[in-house]
Amino acid sequence: MSKKIQAVRGMNDILPAQSPVWQYLEGTVAELLGSYGYNEIRMPIVESTNLFKRSIGEVTDIVEKEMYTFDDRNGDSLTLRPEGTAGCVRACEEHGLLYNQTQRLWYTGPMFRHERPQKGRYRQFYQIGVETYGIASADIDAELILLTARLWQQLGLADSVTLQLNTLGSSEARAAYREALVAYLTEHKALLDEDSLRRLDSNPLRVLDSKNPDMQAMLAGAPSLFDYLDDDSREHFDKLRSILDAAGIAYEVNPRLVRGLDYYCKTVFEWVTDKLGAQGTVCAGGRYDGLVEQLGGKATPAVGFAMGVERLILLLESLECVPQAVYQTLDAYVCAVGDDTDQAALLLSDRLRNEQEWLRIQTHCGGGSFKSQMKKADKSGARFALLLGESEVAQQQVTIKDLRGELEQVQIAQQDAAAWLAQHIN
Ligand code: ATP
Ligand code: MG
Numbered sequence: 001m002s003k004k005i006q007a008v009r010g011m012n013d014i015l016p017a018q019s020p021v022w023q024y025l026e027g028t029v030a031e032l033l034g035s036y037g038y039n040e041i042r043m044p045i046v047e048s049t050n051l052f053k054r055s056i057g058e059v060t061d062i063v064e065k066e067m068y069t070f071d072d073r074n075g076d077s078l079t080l081r082p083e084g085t086a087g088c089v090r091a092c093e094e095h096g097l098l099y100n101q102t103q104r105l106w107y108t109g110p111m112f113r114h115e116r117p118q119k120g121r122y123r124q125f126y127q128i129g130v131e132t133y134g135i136a137s138a139d140i141d142a143e144l145i146l147l148t149a150r151l152w153q154q155l156g157l158a159d160s161v162t163l164q165l166n167t168l169g170s171s172e173a174r175a176a177y178r179e180a181l182v183a184y185l186t187e188h189k190a191l192l193d194e195d196s197l198r199r200l201d202s203n204p205l206r207v208l209d210s211k212n213p214d215m216q217a218m219l220a221g222a223p224s225l226f227d228y229l230d231d232d233s234r235e236h237f238d239k240l241r242s243i244l245d246a247a248g249i250a251y252e253v254n255p256r257l258v259r260g261l262d263y264y265c266k267t268v269f270e271w272v273t274d275k276l277g278a279q280g281t282v283c284a285g286g287r288y289d290g291l292v293e294q295l296g297g298k299a300t301p302a303v304g305f306a307m308g309v310e311r312l313i314l315l316l317e318s319l320e321c322v323p324q325a326v327y328q329t330l331d332a333y334v335c336a337v338g339d340d341t342d343q344a345a346l347l348l349s350d351r352l353r354n355e356q357e358w359l360r361i362q363t364h365c366g367g368g369s370f371k372s373q374m375k376k377a378d379k380s381g382a383r384f385a386l387l388l389g390e391s392e393v394a395q396q397q398v399t400i401k402d403l404r405g406e407l408e409q410v411q412i413a414q415q416d417a418a419a420w421l422a423q424h425i426n
Contacts, residue, residue, distance in 0.1 A: 010115070010123030012310075021313055024326040025155070026108060029128050029307075031106035032151055036143070038104040038130060043087040045110065049077040055086035055291055057262025059202035066113040068250070080112035084129040084294070085304060092133060096268035102134035108309070118309045120279025130285075133292070133306035138236045141267045141287060141303050142243035148271060148283055148305070149249050155312075158322035161271045161282060162322040163249065166257040168265055169229045171290060177228035178204055184222050185285075191218045208256040211278075220235040224255050233266050240267060263288040267303065276314055283307040331425055333403075334363045335360070335373040342367065345388050348398060348414055355418035378403055382426060386417070 068080040092098050108128045129361050152158040196207045259268045268286035285305020292300035336345035349363040364373050377385040387399040393402050399411045
């Protein structure tokens with residue numbers, strides 16, 4: 001036998017047993033976003049490599065070492081999207097959705113990053129992203145946060161996540177701060193680890209994000225971005241905070257929250273949990289007022305976030321927050337034993353669906369003995385087995401057996417079966 005081919009490392013199959021949780025999470029989010037007036041957009045998974053280089057930034061971890069980039073047959077450099085924001089801006093700009101308009105959008109789908117696979121970190125992973133365009137004021141930043149807080153409530157996760165908040169200021173403020181930070185870090189160069197030394201030149205703000213315990217004391221003494229903020233950013237942040245305070249949303253201001261992508265300004269936030277180990281950020285986002293212009297459009301204010309679907313599912317499962325009803329079971333499993341009963345079984349199932357469209361019915365296919373079919377009926381999880389033998393078919397009858405409860409077995413006319421099931425299924 002030849003060697004079996006396996007999935008690519010870090011890219012997971014989502015098996016039938018897991019799908020109900022995925023559908024539950026995706027369905028809950030889609031409904032919530034719809035109720036806030038957000039519309040879904042679907043972008044391609046593959047984009048021109050330059051889109052990501054120009055938006056995420058040449059010296060970010062993603063662009064430097066995590067992208068799946070390849071030349072297609074024409075020699076064009078393409079990349080499997082590592083995130084959705086850049087493609088969303090590209091699509092909106094291309095179709096004229098931004099100029100003189102506001103948009104509230106969401107999308108879901110796989111993203112690709114060549115990272116070291118571990119729990120909560122994969123090479124293909126799913127995000128649900130939300131982006132808004134054309135609104136410069138802090139009320140929309142607050143709406144995004146309120147919306148996520150409502151989602152945690154609905155999912156039963158509210159007590160397990162906390163909100164971290166920061167502001168990065170304008171790009172001018174950040175440039176001035178960057179200078180001060182680089183001066184400070186250069187002074188303490190001996191304490192920097194290898195990653196931070198590399199970032200000192202390319203992306204010094206990211207050094208603040210280091211989790212290295214040996215660097216924490218030194219970082220605590222670093223200059224604070226707050227001292228460099230421009231008035232506009234300061235007011236924006238105060239307004240956001242006052243709305244969150246009024247709405248009763250707890251948050252922690254974390255001046256070292258910087259995010260890994262270049263395009264953020266002003267507001268950045270993360271919802272984090274301590275229940276998933278190192279991969280604790282389940283939702284992250286911020287404002288990116290400069291990106292549309294940077295990608296060739298007219299300056300357009302923008303703010304958004306993305307949730308990590310796998311991490312949220314891990315959290316839902318570890319906290320046992322998945323409602324039992326998510327695992328929908330069959331109402332009936334229709335068995336057919338004897339010559340030509342297979343056709344009668346399919347027609348009976350069809351008739352039942354016509355009469356009670358909500359019924360969840362599986363029809364046994366492929367024949368087999370009564371015993372083996374009953375085994376399958378039991379394994380299917382169905383509440384009732386519907387049995388068709390040759391005599392039932394001849395008399396237009398069906399035998400109904402309760403697989404889970406105490407009801408007596410009955411034989412009734414096929415024309416009464418849908419009503420009987422409706423009456424006995426609560
Ligand atoms: P992290 O700090 O965990 O690497 P990030 O800053 O790279 O996250 P974003 O690019 O902002 O993350 O993506 C938003 C969310 O997508 C993250 O908060 C996380 O929940 C999820 N996510 C990011 N990368 C991965 C991955 N490789 N596998 C699974 N989920 C991921
Ligand atoms: Mg990352």
